Amino acid sequence: MKIAVIGTGYVGLVTGTCFAESGHQVTCVDKDPRKIEILESGRLPIYEPGLDELVKRNARDGRLAFTTRVADAVPGAEVIFIAVGTPPGEDGSADLSYVLAAAEEIGRALTGYAVVVNKSTVPVGSADRVTAVIASVTSEPFDVASNPEFLKEGAAVEDFMKPDRVVVGTPSERARAVMGELYGPFVRVEQPILFMDTRSAELTKYAANAMLATRISFMNDVAALCERMGADVDAVRRGMGSDKRIGFPFLFPGVGYGGSCFPKDVRALLSMGRAAGLDFDLLRAVERVNEKQKQVLLQKAQRHFGSLAGKRFAVWGLAFKPRTDDMREAPSISLIEGLTGAGATVAAHDPVASETARQVLGPHVEITPDAWAAAKGADALFLVTEWSEFRMPDLDRLKATLRQPVLFDGRNIWDAGRMRAAGFTYYGIGRGK
Ligand code: UGA
Numbered sequence: 001m002k003i004a005v006i007g008t009g010y011v012g013l014v015t016g017t018c019f020a021e022s023g024h025q026v027t028c029v030d031k032d033p034r035k036i037e038i039l040e041s042g043r044l045p046i047y048e049p050g051l052d053e054l055v056k057r058n059a060r061d062g063r064l065a066f067t068t069r070v071a072d073a074v075p076g077a078e079v080i081f082i083a084v085g086t087p088p089g090e091d092g093s094a095d096l097s098y099v100l101a102a103a104e105e106i107g108r109a110l111t112g113y114a115v116v117v118n119k120s121t122v123p124v125g126s127a128d129r130v131t132a133v134i135a136s137v138t139s140e141p142f143d144v145a146s147n148p149e150f151l152k153e154g155a156a157v158e159d160f161m162k163p164d165r166v167v168v169g170t171p172s173e174r175a176r177a178v179m180g181e182l183y184g185p186f187v188r189v190e191q192p193i194l195f196m197d198t199r200s201a202e203l204t205k206y207a208a209n210a211m212l213a214t215r216i217s218f219m220n221d222v223a224a225l226c227e228r229m230g231a232d233v234d235a236v237r238r239g240m241g242s243d244k245r246i247g248f249p250f251l252f253p254g255v256g257y258g259g260s261c262f263p264k265d266v267r268a269l270l271s272m273g274r275a276a277g278l279d280f281d282l283l284r285a286v287e288r289v290n291e292k293q294k295q296v297l298l299q300k301a302q303r304h305f306g307s308l309a310g311k312r313f314a315v316w317g318l319a320f321k322p323r324t325d326d327m328r329e330a331p332s333i334s335l336i337e338g339l340t341g342a343g344a345t346v347a348a349h350d351p352v353a354s355e356t357a358r359q360v361l362g363p364h365v366e367i368t369p370d371a372w373a374a375a376k377g378a379d380a381l382f383l384v385t386e387w388s389e390f391r392m393p394d395l396d397r398l399k400a401t402l403r404q405p406v407l408f409d410g411r412n413i414w415d416a417g418r419m420r421a422a423g424f425t426y427y428g429i430g431r432g433k
Contacts, residue, residue, distance in 0.1 A: 001025070001182060004073035005081045006102045008035055008066070010046060010260075011119055011149045012083030014156045017051060020058035022185050027065045027073035039066045047325040047352055050157045070102070074109035079182060081147075082106070082130070083119040092267030093275070094123050100133050107134035113141045115175045119149055121205050121265060123272055127169065127198035145170035145179055146198040148205035153259065154323030161186060166193040169201025206272070209265040210283055215250045216257045217289035220296075223253035223430025233430030234412065253429045255331035255384055255410040256293035258320035263290070263329045294331045297382055297408045298338035300427045304406065305379070309343030314378035314402070316371055317385025317411075318350035318357040325353040327360045331410070332384045336365055349374040351387050372401055380406035386413045395422045 001024045005016035008030040016028040030036055035045045042059070044052050058064035067073055074080055082102045086094040099120055106116055116134060118127055131144045146169035151159035166187055168179045176195050187193045196204075223233040233253055241248035257263065266287050273280040301308060320330035327333070336346050347366040350357055354367050361367070368374040371390065375381055381402060383390060391413050399405050405424045407414065412428045419426040 001079060001178075002077045003027070003079045003081070003182075004029065004070075004077040004106075005083055005119075006030075006070060006073075006106070007082065007084035007098075007120070008039065008045065009083065009085060010048070010153060010156060011151070012081065013039075013044070013046070013055070014048070014051065014151060014160050015081055015083060015119060015149065017054045017058060017064060018157065018160045019182070020064040021054055023063070024182075025063055026058075027067060027077070029067055029070050029073045031068055033068050036066045036068050048156050049154065049323055054157065070105040071109045074106055074114075075111040077114055079115050079117060079178060080106050081117045081119045083149075086120050086122055088264050088267060091271050092264075093271040094121070094264075094268045096122060096126060096129065099126065100129060103130040103133040104137055107137035107142075110134075110138045110140040110142060113174075115143050115145055115170075115172075115178050117145045117147045117179070118202075119147055121148060121261070121268075122146075122202060123268065124199050124202045124206075126202060143170060143172040143175035144198070145172075145175050146201035147179065148201060150205075150208065153326055154321060162191070163187070164191055166191075167196065167201050167204050168193060169196050169198035171197060206265050206269040209262055210269050210286070212250045213257055213262040213266050213290070214282065214286045216252070216254075216262075217286040217293070219251050219253045220256065220293045220429075221289055224296075226430040227432045230432040231430075232433050236430075253412070254293075255297060255335070255429075256290045258329040258331050259326060260328040263287075266290075294334040295338065296429065297335050297384070297410050297427075298342075300408055301339070301380065301382075302342070304425070304427070307342075308339060311344040311379040312377060312403070313339055313344050313346050314374040314376075314381045315346055315348035316350075316374065316381060316383050316390050317387055318348055318361075318367075319353035319385050322385055322387045323352075325350075325356050327353055327356045330360075330385075332357075333360060335382060335384060335410075336361060340364065347374040347376075347378065350385065351389055372397070375401045377401075377403050379404045380408060382408045382410060383413060384410050386411040395419075395424075399423060 003026045005012045005028045008028050016026045020026040038045050084098040089095045127144045127146045166183045226233040237251050318332045349368045349371045407424050407426050409428045416426050
């Protein structure tokens with residue numbers, strides 16, 4: 001099939017590349033000429049493990065092309081994905097202007113029947129608006145489908161290639177047949193393609209992210225309770241997760257969820273609820289707990305040290321999670337702002353996110369080329385992102401490098417008993433014992 005993908009962010013680039021990999025002819029469009037230049041030179045505008053090789057191979061083999069012009073990609077395409085950004089507005093609602101602008105450009109470039117697919121996370125009712133925009137500029141036949149993406153940054157290719165399910169919302173039989181053919185190689189009996197109406201598909205995406213965010217906030221409050229009651233959240237988590245109805249994923253307490261999706265989508269769902277006259281109490285609490293959780297390491301440090309003024313602190317891990325260089329809504333930002341705001345200095349290291357972190361944090365935070373340089377002479381070490389290279393540090397060296405052997409482990413990656421036996425003062429999350 002001939003496919004066009006508008007927008008080369010995470011979702012668009014992964015979608016286009018994976019469809020090229022499965023044998024289709026894909027053109028990816030981005031209006032930012034810098035991004036297209038980077039892609040054409042065989043590099044990636046984002047960090048995503050495994051994606052660069054796929055992009056290079058498919059581009060070399062002629063199945064994947066890049067352009068800045070929608071009008072170059074749309075004519076003749078049977079499926080056109082809209083995967084542009086939907087940044088949050090003041091009130092948390094998603095801004096649809098990029099999606100609608102893309103829809104209009106697509107409409108003007110249509111040369112025959114095509115399925116126009118909303119891949120961006122868009123508010124309920126967006127497919128109807130996209131349909132109206134396209135219909136206002138073309139008389140060619142087309143259908144609109146909502147096909148939200150569930151991939152995780154850091155595991156994007158794997159998630160796309162082996163999805164738990166594919167959700168497709170469209171009332172059109174013709175569009176269902178096209179989408180069924182396209183996703184056929186990626187789905188199985190147990191990981192099916194689920195056809196539904198467009199509004200349900202749009203809502204599924206927000207509800208799924210909000211549910212995962214709810215699990216995390218729930219566990220962060222359980223962790224706080226563990227600390228007060230002398231229980232161990234790891235044991236509680238294992239005890240809960242073993243119940244098949246609950247399951248293990250997304251029950252890790254930590255420094256709060258971040259990234260470009262959970263915070264934004266929780267807010268957008270709240271805003272949609274408000275607009276529809278529903279006060280989504282549970283979700284408001286989820287957001288409140290998360291805001292509180294981003295302060296949890298700062299509070300532990302304040303309790304330990306009293307005043308933080310004049311102290312020097314090390315931070316290991318800045319990205320909102322491992323295997324990405326994404327700093328959007330990263331909990332490290334709140335922590336570092338809290339520490340520097342209290343008069344401390346910070347030296348930080350991240351294996352991949354140093355460049356993006358420098359832009360976000362500004363020049364007053366020292367970003368070191370390796371983890372040891374950050375730890376040197378620090379009064380305590382904060383572990384904020386659970387990169388695997390931080391899991392087994394040389395403890396003798398760490399003790400000799402820090403000025404004071406104090407650890408704040410925001411992801412519970414270290415064994416509390418082992419750290420204490422090695423002479424560290426250890427604070428985890430929800431480890432009351
Ligand atoms: C999330 C969803 O998991 C994807 O299914 C969805 O497609 C994506 O949003 C999106 O809407 O585009 P992502 O934001 O890439 O993916 O990252 P996650 O791995 O879900 O992590 C989100 C945050 O939750 C991170 O800050 C992570 O550290 C935190 N987290 C995750 C926890 O604190 N505890 C956990 O047990 C799991």
